[in-house]
Amino acid sequence: xxxxxxxxxxxxxxxxxxxxxxxxxxxxxxxxxxxxxxxxxxxxxxxxxxxxxxxxxxxxxxxxxxxxxxxxxxxxxxxxxxxxxxxxxxxxxxxxxxxxxxxxxxxxxxxxxxxxxxxxxxxxxxxxxxxxxxxxxxxxxxxxxxxxxxxxxxxxxxxxxxxxxxxxxxxxxxxxxxxxxxxxxxxxxxxxxxxxxxxxxxxxxxxxxxxxxxxxxxxxxxxxxxxxxxxxxxxxxxxxxxxxxxxxxxxxxxxxxxxxxxxxxxxxxxxxxxxxxxxxxxxxxxxxxxxxxxxxxxxxxxxx
Amino acid sequence: xxxxxxxxxxxxxxxxxxxxxxxxxxxxxxxxxxxxxxxxxxxxxxxxxxxxxxxxxxxxxxxxxxxxxxxxxxxxxxxxxxxxxxxxxxxxxxxxxxxxxxxxxxxxxxxxxxxxxxxxxxxxxxxxxxxxxxxxxxxxxxxxxxxxxxxxxxxxxxxxxxxxxxxxxxxxxxxxxxxxxxxxxxxxxxxxxxxxxxxxxxxxxxxxxxxxxxxxxxxxxxxxxxxxxxxxxxxxxxxxxxxxxxxxxxxxxxxxxxxxxxxxxxxxxxxxxxxxxxxxxxxxxxxxxxxxxxxxxxxxxxxx
Numbered sequence: 126x127x128x129x130x131x132x133x134x135x136x137x138x139x140x141x142x143x144x145x146x147x148x149x150x151x152x153x154x155x156x157x158x159x160x161x162x163x164x165x166x167x168x169x170x171x172x173x174x175x176x177x178x179x180x181x182x183x184x185x186x187x188x189x190x191x192x193x194x195x196x197x198x199x200x201x202x203x204x205x206x207x208x209x210x211x212x213x214x215x216x217x218x219x220x221x222x223x224x225x226x227x228x229x230x231x232x233x234x235x236x237x238x239x240x241x242x243x244x245x246x247x248x249x250x251x252x253x254x255x256x257x258x259x260x261x262x263x264x265x266x267x268x269x270x271x272x273x274x275x276x277x278x279x280x281x282x283x284x285x286x287x288x289x290x291x292x293x294x295x296x297x298x299x300x301x302x303x304x305x306x307x308x309x310x311x312x313x314x315x316x317x318x319x320x321x322x323x324x325x326x327x328x329x330x331x332x333x334x335x336x337x338x339x340x341x342x343x344x345x346x347x348x349x350x351x352x353x354x355x356x357x358x359x360x361x362x363x364x365x366x367x368x369x370x371x372x373x374x375x376x377x378x379x380x381x382x383x384x385x386x387x388x389x390x391x392x393x394x395x396x397x398x399x400x401x402x403x404x405x406x407x408x409x410x411x412x413x414x415x416x417x418x419x420x421x422x423x424x425x426x427x428x429x
Numbered sequence: 430x431x432x433x434x435x436x437x438x439x440x441x442x443x444x445x446x447x448x449x450x451x452x453x454x455x456x457x458x459x460x461x462x463x464x465x466x467x468x469x470x471x472x473x474x475x476x477x478x479x480x481x482x483x484x485x486x487x488x489x490x491x492x493x494x495x496x497x498x499x500x501x502x503x504x505x506x507x508x509x510x511x512x513x514x515x516x517x518x519x520x521x522x523x524x525x526x527x528x529x530x531x532x533x534x535x536x537x538x539x540x541x542x543x544x545x546x547x548x549x550x551x552x553x554x555x556x557x558x559x560x561x562x563x564x565x566x567x568x569x570x571x572x573x574x575x576x577x578x579x580x581x582x583x584x585x586x587x588x589x590x591x592x593x594x595x596x597x598x599x600x601x602x603x604x605x606x607x608x609x610x611x612x613x614x615x616x617x618x619x620x621x622x623x624x625x626x627x628x629x630x631x632x633x634x635x636x637x638x639x640x641x642x643x644x645x646x647x648x649x650x651x652x653x654x655x656x657x658x659x660x661x662x663x664x665x666x667x668x669x670x671x672x673x674x675x676x677x678x679x680x681x682x683x684x685x686x687x688x689x690x691x692x693x694x695x696x697x698x699x700x701x702x703x704x705x706x707x708x709x710x711x712x713x714x715x716x717x718x719x720x721x722x723x724x725x726x727x728x729x730x731x732x733x
Contacts, residue, residue: 142624150641226652235659244618246646314548320446337454342550347651348530355539
């Protein structure tokens with residue numbers, strides 16, 4: 126069998142992004158951890174870690190960590206039957222989009238966490254990167270907009286997140302008094318999450334504008350919302366996040382053809398053990414409370 | 430003089446993380462942009478872009494982009510005097526910590542944005558990486574916890590963010606009924622932002638615990654707060670973010686030696702032009718509304 130002490134050292138250094146902190150997490154000295162990783166590399170005849178500019182696993186290292194995570198999930202199932210074997214601490218690493226994390230995710234998983242002793246390692250990623258992390262074995266599950274599952278995994282639709290084009294009443298009066306059109310959209314600053322966020326582009330495209338438009342960049346869901354709330358720009362905000370401000374009148378909805386809906390699919394390893402299966406069942410049962418039914422959804426326009 | 434058409438192409442491809450989108454942003458064809466970058470590399474005799482796994486500037490490319498950003502800031506000053514020269518669109522790229530962005534930042538810069546036609550490119554970074562980005566010229570300013578400025582830049586103290594150890598009343602009753610001590614802290618899951626977030630470590634260390642403790646990882650300010658709010662763990666939350674929940678009783682403060690305060694310093698390029706100077710003045714004038722005075726602050730314990 127593999128020497129899991131060595132693999133555990135690798136996992137700790139990668140998780141903590143450093144030898145010193147990795148050693149601390151394991152309760153070992155830094156030199157002990159360093160020796161374990163050297164021994165692992167000597168046995169394999171290949172490096173498992175890139176040291177600079179930032180500590181990261183090599184493709185081989187990643188494959189090993191993937192394996193360790195799977196073994197841990199299986200161990201957890203075993204502990205259900207033989208509790209005396211060890212401690213029950215169990216980590217599930219999951220990639221998800223920032224807006225889910227900033228809105229419904231915690232409330233949805235809280236009841237599951239009450240029953241199951243599980244710790245979440247959450248990673249924020251856009252859809253393409255999430256699936257790559259699944260393939261590399263860095264995460265056991267992910268939430269993304271692609272329905273097609275990757276090899277070794279399954280995908281289940283959870284529902285759609287509804288987005289509304291919003292701004293403060295003052296911002297709307299200043300820029301959109303004559304309507305939302307080519308001219309006003311070329312003047313009014315939008316807020317865009319990052320280069321991978323195409324929601325604002327899709328919104329202006331649905332209104333017939335394909336040229337570049339002025340925009341701030343703000344890669345934080347809460348920051349994005351607060352920029353709009355402070356009148357720095359307009360943008361597409363998840364309905365779940367915007368409701369109180371819409372009700373109080375602090376934000377108003379801009380003209381639009383229709384709301385934009387982003388579909389969310391839950392991807393998870395087939396061999397991920399009982400706890401991942403249980404979380405999958407839990408999510409598919411409870412998310413309709415926050416997410417919209419995807420019947421009739423048009424993937425090209427994002428319009429439901 | 431340098432051929433700024435070529436440098437602009439480089440900037441667009443890097444900003445948009447792709448040739449196709451970079452071309453779109455400039456209103457050019459993809460092949461035109463590609464040719465400009467090839468020409469730039471041929472003239473320099475060195476690559477300016479890394480193509481895989483993700484498009485990124487080489488160190489030389491970064492130096493060029495740094496220069497372009499500085500030229501743009503200077504151009505903006507010129508346009509104050511000769512408005513007919515061109516359009517006034519001006520971008521300021523700034524790195525800041527996630528918690529500032531999730532709390533006071535937008536409200537603080539909103540009045541500045543009303544007066545100055547500026548678009549913000551915000552980047553979320555912990556302190557070490559922010560200063561590295563300043564040095565590499567990727568950002569014109571940053572907000573971080575280090576008082577020492579880097580070469581070519583100045584640093585000004587803005588104030589401290591106060592953090593409180595919080596949990597739901599149910600969570601506190603379940604785990605901390607007998608007090609916050611070594612035993613309860615080894616059982617109760619904390620929420621930690623990421624490997625670089627040492628706030629929770631500092632909190633338990635101030636209570637005499639130096640061994641590892643169970644924790645979730647959640648690299649999003651709002652997600653972090655919502656995990657605590659949903660009862661998944663305890664953690665240190667910015668006072669600004671927690672106040673409503675503390676007042677309503679949805680969250681309670683755990684025992685602690687004292688609140689933890691994180692000092693924030695504004696670092697900015699000396700040659701960053703008038704608009705960066707004006708933003709600096711604005712921030713140093715207005716942030717006392719949200720941030721705590723740093724007199725008497727102890728950098729080792731984080732206690733004020």
